[in-house]
Amino acid sequence: MIAVDVMGGDYAPQEAVQGALAAAQKGVPLILFGNQDKVMPLLAHYYPRWRSLPIELVHCADVIDMDEDPVRGILRKKDSSIVRALQAVQSGKAQAFVSAGNSGAVMAAATIVVGRVPGVIRPAIGSFLPTTTGSLFCLDLGANPDCKPEYLVQFAYMGYAYVRLIKHIAQPRVALLSNGHESYKGSMLVKNAFDLISKTDLEFVGNIEARDIFSGHADVVVTDGFTGNVLLKGIQGTAKAVMDWMKDEASRSLILKILLGLAYPLLRRVKNKVDYARTGGALLLGVNKPVVIAHGSSKSCAITQAIFFAQKTVDQKIMPTFNETLQVLLEKGKTTIKTVKLQPAMKQVQL
Amino acid sequence: MIAVDVMGGDYAPQEAVQGALAAAQKGVPLILFGNQDKVMPLLAHYYPRWRSLPIELVHCADVIDMDEDPVRGILRKKDSSIVRALQAVQSGKAQAFVSAGNSGAVMAAATIVVGRVPGVIRPAIGSFLPTTTGSLFCLDLGANPDCKPEYLVQFAYMGYAYVRLIKHIAQPRVALLSNGHESYKGSMLVKNAFDLISKTDLEFVGNIEARDIFSGHADVVVTDGFTGNVLLKGIQGTAKAVMDWMKDEASRSLILKILLGLAYPLLRRVKNKVDYARTGGALLLGVNKPVVIAHGSSKSCAITQAIFFAQKTVDQKIMPTFNETLQVLLEKGKTTIKTVKLQPAMKQVQL
Numbered sequence: 001m002i003a004v005d006v007m008g009g010d011y012a013p014q015e016a017v018q019g020a021l022a023a024a025q026k027g028v029p030l031i032l033f034g035n036q037d038k039v040m041p042l043l044a045h046y047y048p049r050w051r052s053l054p055i056e057l058v059h060c061a062d063v064i065d066m067d068e069d070p071v072r073g074i075l076r077k078k079d080s081s082i083v084r085a086l087q088a089v090q091s092g093k094a095q096a097f098v099s100a101g102n103s104g105a106v107m108a109a110a111t112i113v114v115g116r117v118p119g120v121i122r123p124a125i126g127s128f129l130p131t132t133t134g135s136l137f138c139l140d141l142g143a144n145p146d147c148k149p150e151y152l153v154q155f156a157y158m159g160y161a162y163v164r165l166i167k168h169i170a171q172p173r174v175a176l177l178s179n180g181h182e183s184y185k186g187s188m189l190v191k192n193a194f195d196l197i198s199k200t201d202l203e204f205v206g207n208i209e210a211r212d213i214f215s216g217h218a219d220v221v222v223t224d225g226f227t228g229n230v231l232l233k234g235i236q237g238t239a240k241a242v243m244d245w246m247k248d249e250a251s252r253s254l255i256l257k258i259l260l261g262l263a264y265p266l267l268r269r270v271k272n273k274v275d276y277a278r279t280g281g282a283l284l285l286g287v288n289k290p291v292v293i294a295h296g297s298s299k300s301c302a303i304t305q306a307i308f309f310a311q312k313t314v315d316q317k318i319m320p321t322f323n324e325t326l327q328v329l330l331e332k333g334k335t336t337i338k339t340v341k342l343q344p345a346m347k348q349v350q351l
Numbered sequence: 352m353i354a355v356d357v358m359g360g361d362y363a364p365q366e367a368v369q370g371a372l373a374a375a376q377k378g379v380p381l382i383l384f385g386n387q388d389k390v391m392p393l394l395a396h397y398y399p400r401w402r403s404l405p406i407e408l409v410h411c412a413d414v415i416d417m418d419e420d421p422v423r424g425i426l427r428k429k430d431s432s433i434v435r436a437l438q439a440v441q442s443g444k445a446q447a448f449v450s451a452g453n454s455g456a457v458m459a460a461a462t463i464v465v466g467r468v469p470g471v472i473r474p475a476i477g478s479f480l481p482t483t484t485g486s487l488f489c490l491d492l493g494a495n496p497d498c499k500p501e502y503l504v505q506f507a508y509m510g511y512a513y514v515r516l517i518k519h520i521a522q523p524r525v526a527l528l529s530n531g532h533e534s535y536k537g538s539m540l541v542k543n544a545f546d547l548i549s550k551t552d553l554e555f556v557g558n559i560e561a562r563d564i565f566s567g568h569a570d571v572v573v574t575d576g577f578t579g580n581v582l583l584k585g586i587q588g589t590a591k592a593v594m595d596w597m598k599d600e601a602s603r604s605l606i607l608k609i610l611l612g613l614a615y616p617l618l619r620r621v622k623n624k625v626d627y628a629r630t631g632g633a634l635l636l637g638v639n640k641p642v643v644i645a646h647g648s649s650k651s652c653a654i655t656q657a658i659f660f661a662q663k664t665v666d667q668k669i670m671p672t673f674n675e676t677l678q679v680l681l682e683k684g685k686t687t688i689k690t691v692k693l694q695p696a697m698k699q700v701q702l
Contacts, residue, residue, distance in 0.1 A: 069535040102531075132595050142530055145538040179493055179580035180453075180647070184420040187496040187577040210585035214592040226538040227581055229530035230574075234561035234582050238589035241565040244483050245621045259613050262606075270596045296531070 002310050003085040003094035006034040007063070008101020010297045016100060017042040019303025021050065026304075028311050029054035031094055033081035035063065060084045070105035075112075082106055086113035089289045096290035096310040098281065100298040106291065107143040107284060114289040117323045119330035122147075123286035124155045125225070125293055126162060129235065130273045133216030137163045137172075140225040141232050141282055142293075147224035152176070152193035153200065157333060158285045159220030160202055161325045165318065167219070171203040175218035177227060178207035189224065197222070200333050210234075243271060280305025283313070286326070290319045353661050354436040354445035357385040358414070359452020361648045367451060368393040370654025372401065377655075379662050380405035382445055384432035386414065411435045421456035426463075433457055437464035440640045447641035447661040449632065451649040457642065458494040458635060465640040468674045470681035473498075474637035475506045476576070476644055477513060480586065481624045484567030488514045488523075491576040492583050492633055493644075498575035500543035503527070507548050507555070508684060509636045510571030512676045516669065518570070522554040526569035528578060529558035540575065548573070551684050561585075594622060631656025634664070637677070641670045 002023075006016040013034055021043065024030050032039060036059040043050040043057070062080040064073035074082060082101055088094040090113050099106050107123055116123060126139030139155050140147070156174045163172040176194055178186040183194060185207055197204050208218055210231055223231065246267070250256040260267070280302060284291035290313045294306040313319060353374075357367040364385055372394065375381050383390060387410040394401040394408070413431040415424035425433060433452055439445045441464050450457050458474055467474060477490030488510050495502060507525045514523040527545055529537040534545060536558055548555050559569055561582055574582065597618070601611040611618070631653060635642035641664045645657040664670060 130592075130596075132592060132599075145530055145536075145541075177581060179496055179577050179584075185496075187575075190496075190577070209588075210581040210583075211588035211591075213585075214588050214595075223581075224538075226530050226541070227578055230528060230561040230578055230582055231585050232561075233530075234564075234585040235589045237560075237562035237565050238586045239593055240562075241481075241483060242590055242593045242621055244565075245481075245624060246618070248483075249620050255613075256616075259610055262610050265607075267597070269600050270593055273596060 001029045001031060001094045002307055002314075003031050003033060003088045003097045004303075004307065005081040005085050005097070005099035005101055006032045006039055007060070007081040008099045008106075009294065009303075010100075011299060012100065013038050013042055015298065015300045016303050018046050018300035019298070020055070020307065021047045021053070022300060022304040023307035024050075024053040024055045026308075027054070028307055030307070031056045031058055031085070031088055033058050033060050033085040033088075035060065035081075058084060058088070064105070070102035071108045074105045074109045080109075082109045083113060086110055086289075086291075089291075090114045095314040096292065098292045098294065098303070098306045098310050100294035100296055100303060100306070102296070103142045103293050104145070106293055110284055110287045110289075110291050114287050114291070117286050117288060117330075118327055119334070120286035120326070121154055122151045123284050124151075124158060125228075125282045126155075126159060126285050127232075127282035129213065129221075129232070131214045131216045136213060136216075136219055136221055137166075138213070138221045138223070138228060138232070139285065140223065140228050142225045142229040143284065144225035145229075146226070147189060149189060149192035149196050152189070152222050152224065153196045153333065154286070154330060155222045156197050156200070156202055156204070156220065157329045158326060159222060161322055161329055162283075162285060163219050165322055165325070169219055172219035173205045173217070174202045174220045174222060175205050175208035177210065177213075177221050177223035177231065179209070181207050181209055181212070183207065193222070239271065239273075243267060280309040285322070288319075288323065290314060352380045352382060352445045353658055353665075354382050354384060354439045354448045355654075355658065356432040356436050356448070356450035356452055357383045357390055358411070358432040359450045359457075360645065360654075361451075362650060363451065364389050364393055366649065366651045367654050369397050369651035370649070371406070371658065372398045372404070373651060373655040374658035375401075375404040375406045377659075378405070379658055381658070382407045382409055382436070382439055384409050384411050384436040384439075386411060386432075409435060409439070415456070421453035422459045425456045425460045431460075433460045434464060437461055437640075437642075440642075441465045446665040447643065449643045449645060449654070449657045449661050451645035451647055451654060451657070453647070454493045454644050455496070457644055461635055461638045461640075461642050465638050465642070468637050468639060468681075469678055470685070471637035471677070472505055473502050474635050475502075475509060476579075476633045477506075477510060477636050478583075478633035480564065480572075480583070482565045482567045487564060487567075487570055487572055489564070489572045489574070489579060489583070490636065491574065491579050493576045493580040494635065495576035496580075497577070498540060500540060500547050503540070503544035503573050503575065504547045504551065504684065505637070505681060506573045507551070507553055507571065508680045509677060510573060511553055512673055512680055513634075513636060514570050516673055516676070520570055523570035524556045524568070525553050525571040525573060526556050526559035528561065528564075528572050528574035528582065530560070532558050532560055532563070534558065544573070590622065590624075594618060631658075631660040636673070639670075639674065641665060
């Protein structure tokens with residue numbers, strides 16, 4: 001049973017409801033959390049026989065206003081779809097949670113309701129990004145816009161443990177996203193995180209530039225949630241822009257237009273590679289239960305994929321194994337990290 | 352006369368020397384700064400009659416070691432190519448400086464040798480990025496990995512003044528790069544900068560996501576140097592990856608391969624759009640003289656383009672006009688900004 005927040009995301013509840021219906025039609029049992037006055041008519045509209053599907057609907061009265069900070073909203077409004085859905089996961093009624101809502105809000109609520117894995121300071125959002133040779137796991141993609149160096153070290157452990165588990169790589173190579181590959185490059189946050197991660201027994205390959213993440217030189221890329229989010233959306237935006245420019249260039253000549261039309265299956269395959277609608281959400285790592293965060297601009301197809309991903313995570317018992325490994329790693333790493341002396345956050349060369 | 356640092360960049364001095372030779376052959380008078388024992392043989396190798404070109408060579412003894420922080424190196428080593436070249440610009444012997452060296456080092460040296468425009472806290476690297484409707488100006492692209500909110504406000508003024516001057520837009524729209532378009536999104540730095548920029552009389556259109564920078568909704572995008580650098584290199588990396596994936600997909604079928612071959616002129620035009628080799632460097636804004644920073648991985652062609660760009664900036668008297676406008680804007684903006692109360696750098700909701 002997957003708990004779905006049908007009120008979260010830019011196109012909620014319409015797209016979330018449609019996405020949930022598609023997943024339920026494929027046999028995934030769901031509990032939807034949202035305002036029944038809005039959700040029920042949509043269910044009936046998109047699939048009149050929706051009551052024949054494995055769908056349960058739980059009414060949640062609270063709505064977090066568009067102009068309020070969702071994280072603060074979560075802490076104040078206890079009858080929101082996010083909080084109620086997480087409570088269902090915590091109680092065991094559902095096994096995983098899917099939301100396209102504000103990722104900061106989901107993280108805050110998950111931390112409170114299902115709790116962090118012992119030793120975890122901050123949970124992080126992680127997802128695989130395509131490379132020219134396969135894929136790499138990048139985190140944090142948005143849960144923590146402000147980070148301390150210790151968080152990044154923990155993200156490194158999370159990425160390491162997750163890639164080991166999912167891709168069966170014995171020693172995943174961990175890199176730190178920076179503004180240059182040299183060890184002296186980076187913000188103070190990155191420089192301090194560099195020193196800390198160097199001291200762990202992880203396979204640390206140093207700084208990596210955003211330009212080189214596609215090259216396959218790393219299996220895990222660690223960054224703060226602000227930069228990770230900019231990187232992810234920058235990749236998506238660029239891929240779309242490149243496609244748009246191609247169409248634009250092609251439109252100037254009939255021959256090019258025909259060529260591009262013929263090459264369309266190829267373009268579509270490339271587009272799918274970077275299309276978040278098909279990757280189906282990212283995992284919130286460091287909390288006790290499976291929480292899948294779909295992109296805020298998710299359309300129904302992305303919601304469906306996120307639900308399938310959550311179901312797969314449950315079926316394969318990913319989280320219990322991952323959380324157990326993470327706890328051991330963090331315990332082991334804690335002592336090493338304490339020995340490193342950090343530089344103050346804004347120390348700079350005086351000019 | 353353009354002063355060129357031929358020791359800076361990943362492929363220096365070979366590519367820098369070749370790039371300079373190409374520019375000199377087109378009639379741009381140059382003074383090259385570098386180790387003559389290395390540079391002289393290269394000049395003779397690539398262009399035996401180089402003494403017939405408008406090229407002067409100034410020997411600089413100091414070399415900043417690969418493993419030392421270049422910013423600290425600059426402050427200690429006074430006979431480096433960067434410092435000596437900037438001194439030539441300051442004295443009036445040269446009118447602009449071009450370097451593919453470490454951007455932090457160039458900024459530090461420029462701040463010391465040619466000085467900041469009165470009122471400027473930190474100079475910033477700015478460049479135009481392509482959008483689907485034209486281009487936007489983005490800064491900082493790497494000079495300041497750690498920023499305070501006040502720096503970002505100044506970057507907003509710089510971008511505004513530069514775009515007005517270059518693109519003749521009466522009221523350039525200024526946006527702040529963030530992890531969401533909502534006003535409550537962002538790191539503490541971005542949230543504070545948002546409040547500050549809102550108080551100015553700039554045409555502030557709020558937060559912009561990395562995904563939307565290609566959409567043409569803004570003329571100026573402001574960010575810190577770390578994030579800007581990740582964004583820029585992420586765009587370049589993605590564009591390259593998309594091209595690589597297309598070739599890869601095409602290689603699986605003869606028909607697709609032929610199609611892609613026929614569509615090659617189209618692909619090349621798109622590639623050039625995001626290819627920094629052709630944009631020819633970015634301007635360091637906020638210092639008294641024209642300083643052009645080429646990408647660290649610049650090949651000869653990019654160096655040549657950066658020299659042409661520097662020459663154009665000199666010919667069109669861009670910097671004197673820009674600096675005068677900037678000084679007035681900063682003076683006017685200073686009083687507004689002082690009234691805004693900022694939140695502490697790491698304040699977060701306690702979980």
